[in-house]
Amino acid sequence: MDYRIMTEEDIERVIPIYIDYYNNHEDCSWTNETAFKRIHQYWSMEGAYCFIVEDNGKIAGFELGYFEQYDDLVAYDINEIVIEYTYQNKGVGTAFLLEIEKQVKEKGSPMIQLTEINDEMHEHFYGKLQYQNVGSQKLKVKWL
Numbered sequence: 001m002d003y004r005i006m007t008e009e010d011i012e013r014v015i016p017i018y019i020d021y022y023n024n025h026e027d028c029s030w031t032n033e034t035a036f037k038r039i040h041q042y043w044s045m046e047g048a049y050c051f052i053v054e055d056n057g058k059i060a061g062f063e064l065g066y067f068e069q070y071d072d073l074v075a076y077d078i079n080e081i082v083i084e085y086t087y088q089n090k091g092v093g094t095a096f097l098l099e100i101e102k103q104v105k106e107k108g109s110p111m112i113q114l115t116e117i118n119d120e121m122h123e124h125f126y127g128k129l130q131y132q133n134v135g136s137q138k139l140k141v142k143w144l
């Protein structure tokens with residue numbers, strides 16, 4: 001597997017992976033237009049640092065993340081990791097996240113943070129990589 005920083009040209013290449021995964025495996029309704037907008041928003045934001053994992057030139061997955069400034073450190077926020085469905089449960093996502101951790105640490109960030117879906121599959125994946133729940137914070141939402 002090869003790892004690299006996502007370019008703007010890659011966005012069109014990752015859209016089918018995004019749509020396939022979320023529409024066929026998470027019961028969502030993404031379109032090319034909405035997926036492009038979502039991915040491009042993260043790719044183009046200040047501090048963006050997004051990754052691609054490739055298998056012989058074929059995109060096997062991608063990650064959308066950015067560096068976030070705090071008063072005493074810069075944290076790396078992972079917004080999404082999407083592994084193409086045929087590559088899942090084969091160690092690709094684990095190796096990819098470990099590579100992201102390495103590169104983020106080299107860039108000077110001592111912390112990675114993320115919000116996961118509260119289900120057994122995600123808890124298993126992130127838990128085995130030693131990501132811990134934060135007891136002092138919970139994601140909250142208010143629908144208007």
